[in-house]
Amino acid sequence: QSALTQPASVSGSPGQSITISCTGTSSDVGGYNYVSWYQQHPGKAPKLMIYDVSNRPSGVSNRFSGSKSGNTASLTISGLQAEDEADYYCSSYTSSSTYVVFGGGTKLTVL
């Protein structure tokens, strides 16, 4: 069982918006602004999409945005495109001895 809880799957049609949640505790997501989101296509290495809750690395589309409320962080993808179909993982710093925890991952299907 992963330390951060994500829905196993979400889906949406092209052009729509979807949101993926990532729920932790006050020891990780809720206590620090060190939440990141990664996109992973099948057979590929993960790619950083959002860091420090809501910052986008250079080159990442502004269709991707992040936010946090309490112990839950969220990744929103607007204007869904076929290429967005992938697995998405959240991660957070944690004050436990684990240092960093990942969510279990969410499979995004673009219908």
Next chain:
Amino acid sequence: EVQLVQSGAEVKKPGESLSISCKGSGYSFTNYWIGWVRQMPGKGLEWMGIIYPGDSETKYSPSFQGQVTFSVDKSISTAYLQWSSLKASDTAMYYCARDKGNSGWGPFDYWGQGTLVTVSS
């Protein structure tokens, strides 16, 4: 251009030792933490730990403490992940990644292509 290039796939028997590598280029290798991430077949990402090439300071996840060893060779900008006695449960894809900040807690902004380790008798 920042790149992390990992060594090739490995097939090993239980009990054997193994070292896989991650060579950085395009940036000052000694100034950024390097992390290791495991992905077992069909599963999610697991944070194994990090190493700071500048002074070889390491931080291990409790799940991997004592099971693996991180090291670096600054002279060739290469980080290593080592096992002294592999188990079948070590079968996974292993990624190295560069920490974007200076804390070691991520995020990981550049990733290697992954090294597939298969342990089978």
